[in-house]
Amino acid sequence: MEDRFLSGKKVAILGIAANIILLLLKLTAGYASDSQAMIADGFNSLGDVFASTVTLLGSIYAAKPKDAEHVWGHGKAEYIASMIIGFSMIVMAVYTAVGSVESLAAGEKLEFSWWLVAIAAATIVTKLSLYCYCIGKSRQYNSVLIKANAQDHRNDVFVTSGTLAAIFLSFAGWYFMDGAIGIAISVWIVYSGVMIILESARVLMDAGMDRDTLEQYRKEVLQIEGIDHVDSLNTKPVGAKAILVVKISVDRDMTVIKSHEIGKKVEDELLACHPELDDVIVHINPDLPHDLEKMEFRKK
Structure with a gap:
């Protein structure tokens, strides 16, 4: 169990560092080129920083030994942290969806840039690496908290792939696809957040084994x-x-x-x-x- 919680801390710290760098790059490029898909992806990275921070705090608290008030330990802190991650993903998704809808309504055009392409490609590689690392640790220790973090990284691979598609479609003149993909990104994030919440709630509601x-x-x-x-x-x-x-x-x-x-x-x-x-x-x-x-x- 000690290795399990230590692994959770390592996963969280690695995620925080990577996501802060990606957050700054995405928002800088997104606002510079007026790309709603990249801005949505950037705020998704902001949510990822928060998610990794919650993972860190959840792992630290869950590792606390049993005491008089918690005779079965503090293990459920992992599931509370996972639920918080799920709700934070939904909040971010709603925010980015509103921005994408406004972009479509205003008919805003994305200014194509190879800088956007480079950031999107770097994000995909980084997030895919983080996902492989985290999912391996979640399976090794059967940790729902590390699994939630891994799913968050996996979602980003699909999300940023959508952003990359929007960038190239805008180059072909399909400017509306930027806002449309921004909305699709938001829907995907909501779905992922709901699934994390349901999985965590099942344990918090004392659901038994099969x-x-x-x-x-x-x-x-x-x-x-x-x-x-x-x-x-x-x-x-x-x-x-x-x-x-x-x-x-x-x-x-x-x-x-x-x-x-x-x-x-x-x-x-x-x-x-x-x-x-x-x-x-x-x-x-x-x-x-x-x-x-x-x-x-x-x-x-």
Whole structure:
């Protein structure tokens, strides 16, 4: 986990430095040539600076150890930070969309410049490199925050490609395409922001793991000697990991000590085999008659 949070910090610092440079280049070139697509792309880079800053702060806070008020740690800070990134992308998208609409309404013309082409090409190369680096780290550590940052870089590759297309189309006399692509860029940013928000909200709203994963846990629990059946299995996300709450039934005449040993074995074996679990809470019931739904978990 320490490596995970350290990686998040490195990704954020690298993103901040790269995006500040791109921001200055894009806005300078965009306003000089009156390119709404490049200006929209520039403000997107401003949003990227903010996103990388939020990634940095989220990684720092999520890395804080458990304390009396946060007994499960501060891991959900990653998802709060990801949600903030999503909302910031939407705000920037609305701003740039308004500017693009005004450009279309006024019939503004883009002044072609190879300077614009060079900046767009440099942006694509830079962002593609950042995306490859970040997506690799997000998969390595299963980090939604680094993934959000990676998606932001990936979006910029498509966004700037659109800007580059607008530059060449204006050279051919299709000036209206500059504003049109600026609007398209804004729509893409909104979509990406919404998807990041939904993914983060799923964890913040304590959505559990999928049924296939729970079924795998159930099968492993039933392999432990002394368990008659599993009454229920539920998970609760706590940042990058999850808590598993499992209720099992054992022989009603079993001693408390023996049932405790079985419960401890369930906890130890699941934690040893599943690094995605932060803790396993085992509740033990006596083997009494159950309804049909719970009987589905009985050993065959």
